[in-house]
Amino acid sequence: MIQQPIYTVKSGDTLWGISHKTGVDINHLAKINNLHGKALHTLRIGQTITLPATTALHDTTLDINILDLTFKPIKNAHLKLEYDGDLHEVTANSNGVVSNIHINDHAQGLKVQFRGIDGKYILIAEHKTLPLGRKLLTLTSREVVLKGAYYAKPGAQRQTKTSIKHEIVRANNGVHIKPKGATPKPDAALGAAPTSVNKETRVEGGIPVQVAATIFTEGNLLLSPGNEKYRKLILASAQRYGFTPHTLAALIDAEASKSKDTWEADSFNKSTNAAGLTQFLRSTWLEMMAEPRSLMNQRLKQEQKFDKIIGELDSSGEYCLYSVKGSGKNQIKEELSSTLIANLLKWRFTPEYAIDTAALYGKINLEKLAKRGLNVASLAPEDLAKVMYLAHHEGAGGAVAVIKGTLDDKRAKKNLPKQVGNIQAASLFARFKDNHVEAYSYWLYTYTDSKINVAHFMVKSAGVAPKNAAKIAETLGAPIIPKPAEKVAAKAPALLTKAGASEGWHDPLDSCTLRTAKLASVKSATFGMVRNGGKKAHQGIDLKADPGTPIYAVANGKVVAFSHDVSPGKGYGRTITLAVDIQDLQKKQRDLVLAKKADAEVVYFFYAHLKNIDANINVNKNAEIAIAKGTIIGTTGDTGNANGMDTISNGAHLHFEVRLEEHPRTKLLDRLDPKPFINQCN
Missing domain, CATH: 2.70.70.10 (Glucose Permease (Domain IIA))
Incomplete structure (x- = not known):
């Protein structure tokens, strides 16, 4: 039996000091020793601190949630995971979850195989790379449908797509949106979503392998039961702006706040003030209100009898909306009242407008990229979502700079630590030999892949092979970004003996000067x-x-x-x-x-x-x-x-x-x- 290494606390030791001496992440030390609260600061001389068997800094920590085709958790699912060059057999818990999978090198990717009731393993997901940090990976087996509490059976052999669809409808009776009239009200009832546990989840991208047919049709849109109520709206908006419904569903999923597997239409982020199903900020929402193609614009003009709605920045930089009536010398331009603006911002919580606006916003971003010289019209339908997400994340100008290879080095060096933290950024910069632009571009592409997966929203996707973001960028003329150099396992620093080994100080600001403005002195x-x-x-x-x-x-x-x-x-x-x-x-x-x-x-x-x-x-x-x-x-x-x-x-x-x-x-x-x-x- 291999004994777990330990460290004995000496005079002057702190948990940070021990972390520094042993090269073990302090959060990991606290977790494996069950240290929290005051115990973090009250180490005793002679106290033993358990160390992990390995001191390598993990790139990625995954929790995997394995579901069947109807989004039910597959209890005690048996999986084979291939990562870091090794094969690992794991078993999910009763909720279909495998927790705390520590992956040393994210660039080697991940393969997930699922064991069916016949004992054979099938590949259900393959990631060429993984995102950095902690992620929840939700995988849906296209081959399995649960019947009863424990019995799993092959879905493709014994249950048709039609019967699956009917089963989902029966399970969620009353939550499907009914067709609306010509002038729907923003507070129209949508029906109650299934009861769920409040938990934010992120569906990460994978390449589905077990598939049956190539098809891009209405009926091929795969939504979780809680999201079935949005189906008609997604289909209508996708058709309106020339997207596949799967493209639009993938975009919504990347932005929406989630409760279990359900997008929350009434969510509000107190940190950013983003609101609604597609998490729009105030300024962006009002900009889209001034866009003539949006449903909101058309409804507002009809109800208020405006000929036109325009948006402008005022002297303080705040975005304002103005109504226009008449033309020429008879034109009357008036700023919309604060009361009306407040009501318009509430429309963010109306799924019909949130989905329509998200689709139009994506289309406008594609138009901006095209104006800047990127041939987005050449891309396959399944690849458009990732380009739209790139433009959303970086802004159209920023996305073009990344794709054309004109991103400023200083900006790349500054932005990556903001996204992944200083430690992960330093590690990635080193693996790219301090080429900050390549490191940031690589991270951005892999992050986009982790957020957007059109095939995840298709019941059957054979013949549809969404490219990864880096390949899409190359199609648009981007320089080839190499893979990061092979990760070298971090060596623990030599043990230090003096107390206070981790002591130090950093001023709270780069420049600390007492203020005088708005004060007596x-x-x-x-x-x-x-x-x-x-x-x-x-x-x-x-x-x-x-x-x-x-x-x-x-x-x-x-x-x-x-x-x-x-x-x-x-x-x-x-x-x-x-x-x-x-x-x-x-x-x-x-x-x-x-x-x-x-x-x-x-x-x-x-x-x-x-x-x-x-x-x-x-x-x-x-x-x-x-x-x-x-x-x-x-x-x-x-x-x-x-x-x-x-x-x-x-x-x-x-x-x-x-x-x-x-x-x-x-x-x-x-x-x-x-x-x-x-x-x-x-």
Whole structure:
């Protein structure tokens, strides 16, 4: 029996220090040792820390959800997984899920074979590459339909497509959309969706192999039972704009918020303010409202008796809509009222408009790419969805820059860490020999492949071979992006013996300067009883920063709290709280804490009025996330009571605090002056 390696805690050790000494990711250490909350910061001398058998940094961690053709989980499904050059046999649980598949090299891809009731394995998915990070892969076996609670039978042999369709309809009676009249109401009832557990899922791309016929028809659109209510709308919009329904379904799936396998029409993202089935932002939605081809535009003109609707940016950069009546000298142009705009934004929650607008938005992006010289008309129908998604993700100009190979190196170097984090970005840059453009383009193509798979929405797809995004780009003239160099297993650094091996400090901003704008004097930006003539406390310091300025983790620590409360004029707005073991601090900062509280073990750093929080923190909202010193954890903003402070001259700033308790008492209790902690503060 092979014994699991262990590490014995010594004086001055912290979990970050042990992570640094052994080369094991701190989150993985915490998980396998069941360390959470205060236990992360209260290691005992002599305590044993279990180490994993391997210290390699995984590219991808997968959870696989295996379903039958009617989207029922296949209980205890037997799978063979081929990745990292090896074959692994696994068994799903009673919910059809295989969890925590750690893949060292994403570039080697993944093959998934499913064992049928005859004992033979069939290939149900093949990924040439995998996306970086943690992903949920939902696979639908085209060969299996469940009957009863436990019995699986080959669907292709004993159940026709028609009977499957009828079975889905019977199982979801009452949720199918009925044909609507000429002027449908935005709040028309659609029927209740099946009850489901709230859980966000992402369907990742695979290449279906077990298929029976080549067909691009209405009846070949495969939707989960919960999404059957959108079928007629998808078919109508796809026909209106010249797409296959599978193309449109794949686009919707990439953008929609999900509850189990059902797209949520009433979803609202508090972080971005995107809303509805297809998650449109305010400005983009209003832009599409001004597009004459959209159903919304046509309905609004009919109901309000407008001859035309146009959109323009006002002096503050906000997108506004105007109605136009008459022509020539008799033309009357008026801005739409705020009340009407508010009602129009509610249309985002109406599936008919959300689906129509998503389809039209994709078509407009294709038109923009064509105007910029890309021959998108030459692409096969099944390949259009990925091009539209590229244009949506990067903007039309950005997509053209990637495809034509004119992407700026600095932009690529800056953007990749924002998408995958600093550690994964550094690893990928190294595998491309620091060719940042190739690394970012490679990531973007593989990410698009993971988000878009038209064949996933086809009952039968033989003869339809969707290209991967890189091949599609090459068809449009893009330079060939090589595969990343073979991944070399990371070696654990030599064991370090001194205490505090992971100590360090990084200022919260690249440039730390106390703000003066909108204050009586610079003193009002400092810590203490400095407001209202010395009558009001300021619990931190204000560092001037335009919204969108990156903020950094000041030391190795754990994100223990964050908030997305962006109520204007109220409180701190969007915030992050970083907990740091004082042994992980640089000596200067550690001494500042101990001078105030001699027995302190943990100190908290609080960032407020933020615009954005790093996506990796948002994704793991139910767990404490280990963050390395110097990691970009978000950007400054003007949320909360800093609302309207959108430029430095208007008072834009980062509010930064040092706390002895995660939830300090009022005024200045349990807080320290942050200014001495910062190495360079003007």
